[in-house]
Amino acid sequence: MFTNTSTFTKVLLKATVKITIAGFLIGFLHQYDWLVALILFIKIAVEVYNRVFKNKNYLFLVGVILTCIAGLIGEYWGVSNGFWEYHDVNRNLPLWLPFAWMLAFSFLYKLEVRTIPLLKDKSLRISDVCYEIGYEDQSAFSRAFKKRYGYAPSDLRKKALNKDK
Numbered sequence: 001m002f003t004n005t006s007t008f009t010k011v012l013l014k015a016t017v018k019i020t021i022a023g024f025l026i027g028f029l030h031q032y033d034w035l036v037a038l039i040l041f042i043k044i045a046v047e048v049y050n051r052v053f054k055n056k057n058y059l060f061l062v063g064v065i066l067t068c069i070a071g072l073i074g075e076y077w078g079v080s081n082g083f084w085e086y087h088d089v090n091r092n093l094p095l096w097l098p099f100a101w102m103l104a105f106s107f108l109y110k111l112e113v114r115t116i117p118l119l120k121d122k123s124l125r126i127s128d129v130c131y132e133i134g135y136e137d138q139s140a141f142s143r144a145f146k147k148r149y150g151y152a153p154s155d156l157r158k159k160a161l162n163k164d165k
Helices: 005-028 030-054 058-080 097-120 126-132 138-149 153-164
Strands: none
Touching: 005 030, 030 058, 030 097, 058 097, 097 126, 097 153, 126 138, 126 153, 138 153
């Protein structure tokens, strides 16, 4: 939990550096999109190795692949219908795009994996968990959680408490 300002600052700076590097690579190397694709592929390969081969989490692999396919279908539809275009790329879609969709899934998966144990932790308030994972509004977090899982975060906490008894 980010109760320590220096920890929060470090996490924020690390995320800012990552997004800046990604923006630089995509912006300045747009003519060499194969290089950006290679870097993202390596990142995905490490994620898949750690989650699938080390931890036997095959659901992660299925999610990454399905997200990639759905993302590419959406991107292709958007480009072919003139909603957006990728400049200076000699194809309809850049090579790095499938890996960007895979990384988006990976980020959301990590967030979800981190949220459930925090909610089961009796020492944390639900509002603390909400702020920890990036929501500023507890009611927005509760609505999103209920939409995703079919029950409120407080219900998960009650189930965890009843299981411990």
